[in-house]
Amino acid sequence: MPFKHVALLGLGLIASSIALALRERFPEIKITGFSRSEKTRKKAKKIGFCQVHDTVANCVSEADLVIICVPVGAMKDTMRIAAPHLAKGVVVSDVGSVKSSVIKTINTIIPKGIPFVPAHPIAGTENSGPEAGFSTLFNGRWCILTPTTQTPIEATKKVKEFWESLGAQVKEMDANHHDLVLSVTSHAPHLIAFTMVGVADEFSKVTKSEVINYSAAGFRDFTRLAASDPIMWRDIFINNKDAALEILGRFTEELFALQSAIRRKDSKFLQEYFERTRKVRRSIIEAGQDTPKENFGREGR
Amino acid sequence: MPFKHVALLGLGLIASSIALALRERFPEIKITGFSRSEKTRKKAKKIGFCQVHDTVANCVSEADLVIICVPVGAMKDTMRIAAPHLAKGVVVSDVGSVKSSVIKTINTIIPKGIPFVPAHPIAGTENSGPEAGFSTLFNGRWCILTPTTQTPIEATKKVKEFWESLGAQVKEMDANHHDLVLSVTSHAPHLIAFTMVGVADEFSKVTKSEVINYSAAGFRDFTRLAASDPIMWRDIFINNKDAALEILGRFTEELFALQSAIRRKDSKFLQEYFERTRKVRRSIIEAGQDTPKENFGREGR
Structure with missing residues (x-):
């Protein structure tokens, strides 16, 4: 684990899961968090998965890793507020589901010399908010990093190690290609x-x-x-x-x-089509990205 | 349980689940089964959830309930072969996912005086074949009956009781309406x-x-x-x-x-649309037709 103090900007499902996974695996690490919403901050305080701050400045000023965990459309404002308060030697990363536009946005605001490592952990549930997080969310899941030519190799390496230490598998990819892959598999x-x-x-x-x-x-x-x-x-x-x-x-x-x-x-066309799609399912189970359990994993009801 | 001998024509997921549910709840009931495919018959014999016959005639000749469990396109042939061998007093039913066309097909073939109760248990998994069945498949699920004006009320009542005794909830519906409802929720x-x-x-x-x-x-x-x-x-x-x-x-x-x-x-349009669809999910969980479990019920991986 290459970081000692992780600051989470945004306190939703991903941020709370990061905090819970960190606490379980690395109880010595300091975790601070911030949310624009007072209601969310209150909920997060009550659950107690990190030290909740009322300002971005207090949240990030001593961190050596700052992760932007807000919706993609709110990243610009969040980064603008955080920028003047970032510590020397900090690494900034994010968890946005799109990468090209995030890179463009962040790179125009982030202070010179502070590395930004764009990241996207491919994990989530239908639930959102600080109460939706759980420590095993990233186990066996992929996290894609999309460093640019401006990203220092050392910073990318540290963020890779960070995600691997939370149980994820890490893959590097070009940001545009990431956006295309995710538009097929997710968007x-x-x-x-x-x-x-x-x-x-x-x-x-x-x-x-x-x-x-x-x-x-x-x-x-x-x-x-x-x-x-x-x-x-x-x-x-x-x-x-x-x-x-x-x-x-x-x-x-x-x-x-x-x-x-x-x-x-056209019976033949339909049957052949459906036989082809059935095979894709098998490949996903073989790749460990789903379970072949009966009744869609709902037999416990 | 209004039947003493249930014959299953077709030995896939639904038939094997019916047999397993019957054996668990009513061990005294006789269950016979038939499949056109020798491979499927062999598998079913090996699992042993029913007495497997090599001909339709032997399978149905003494049954007081015959359930057609083959794909909708194979029902015509199956019924044609079974028709001359049906016992007096038998009730015929099916489990097809479409009802209007099945009713038309069966009504032209079934011998006069033998009641046909069209049924559709709304349950299933991604798996198929005799090895895919399990006894709790119908627990808490719906089974829709679509009797016509020709269907004797007494026969419908018995089939209703049959499905309720396997743990399902039963609803009667017009066949055309069933086909429209299912085209929205399934097809x-x-x-x-x-x-x-x-x-x-x-x-x-x-x-x-x-x-x-x-x-x-x-x-x-x-x-x-x-x-x-x-x-x-x-x-x-x-x-x-x-x-x-x-x-x-x-x-x-x-x-x-x-x-x-x-x-x-158009941010506003998208956000409002997505807020509306989110509410539908809650209604399904409240109706007991899914579980709100984290990570899509996959946290055990």
Whole structure:
């Protein structure tokens, strides 16, 4: 663990999980935290996973690692307030789900000579806020770092070690490529889930209680995704617009091809398509990124 | 439990789960089963959840309840073979995911005087085959019955009691309405999941291993749905074409509205939309149709 004092700007699911994982593994490390929202600060104080400050300045001034854990759209303001108070030798990082726009934003504000290591831990749940965190969130999950040519190699190395020490696997990647990969594996699936849930919610021929009661047939899996933090997702789509629209364009083409196969009653096309997608599932289980448990892991109900 | 001998035509996930649930709750009931596939019969014999027969005739000839558990597209052939061998006083039912087309098909073949009670237990997993069944699959789940004017009330009552005795909640509904409800809560979500997985699988700018490694960010939830039985789903879309196309049409309109909001960077529209969909999730948890567990019920990994 290359850091002694970690400052968390933002106290949501990711920040609270970082704090809980640190406390469990490295109880000697000092953790300070800040949130713009008084309500969030109160909740965080009550849970007690870090020392909560009422100002950014007090939170960051002695830290050797500052992690920006606010929604992507709030990073600019947060960094602007933190910049004059950063300590010498500090490393700044973040946990944003998009990287190119974050890098542009932060690099125009961060004081010269202070390294910024863009990072994205690929982990999360449908829940948000300080009470949603848990210490094992990053176990076995990936964290992608997208250092630029300006990022000192030493700083990237330290942030890599930091995430590995919390149980994550680390991968370095070009920021633009990260944004494209995530638009396939995360942004497009979420937008599609939001859309489907929106359609079901206002389809007048079927009542809301019918949608809810019979959701176990597939729909409920979409509602998990569509329950994620609205502000976080608003910012993601606006800050990764081009990649999101590219994948959604491909998605629409493909959906039309399948709709047309249904209209033509083209059994062979449908069956072959569904056989192909089934194989992708197996690869994900083999890669340890999901579990093949019965009943979608819900047999305990 | 109003039946003494249950015959299962088809030995997949649903049939094996019915057998296991029956054996656990009513060990005195006789259960016979048949599958067209020798491989499936062998597997079922090995697991031993029912008495496996090599012909439909032997399987059904003494049963007082015959449940057709094959994919919707195979029901016609199955019923045609079973019809001459049905016992006096038997009730025939099914578990198909679409109801109008199944009713049409079965009613043209079933011998006069033998009641057919169309049923659809809304339960399932991504796995298929006789080894995928488990006895608690129907616990707390819904089973929809769609009796027609031709269905004797007494037979419907018995099938209702049957499903309730396996732990399900039973609801009666018009067959056409059932098909519309399920196209919202099941068929459209599945087709969309198949599509998204298909797109990711062949998007050349992102490698397959990247898609798989970073799937925890949302994509993996789609792959669960897209791993369901290809033949079953082929038959569902072909047999519920009109309802599926209606919902997919609405879905496309809505997706275009959201895409356009991203293009215009319309923060307000996106945030309000996502706040609305989040509420639907809460209703599903309150209705007991999912669990609010952290990390999508995967924290045990």
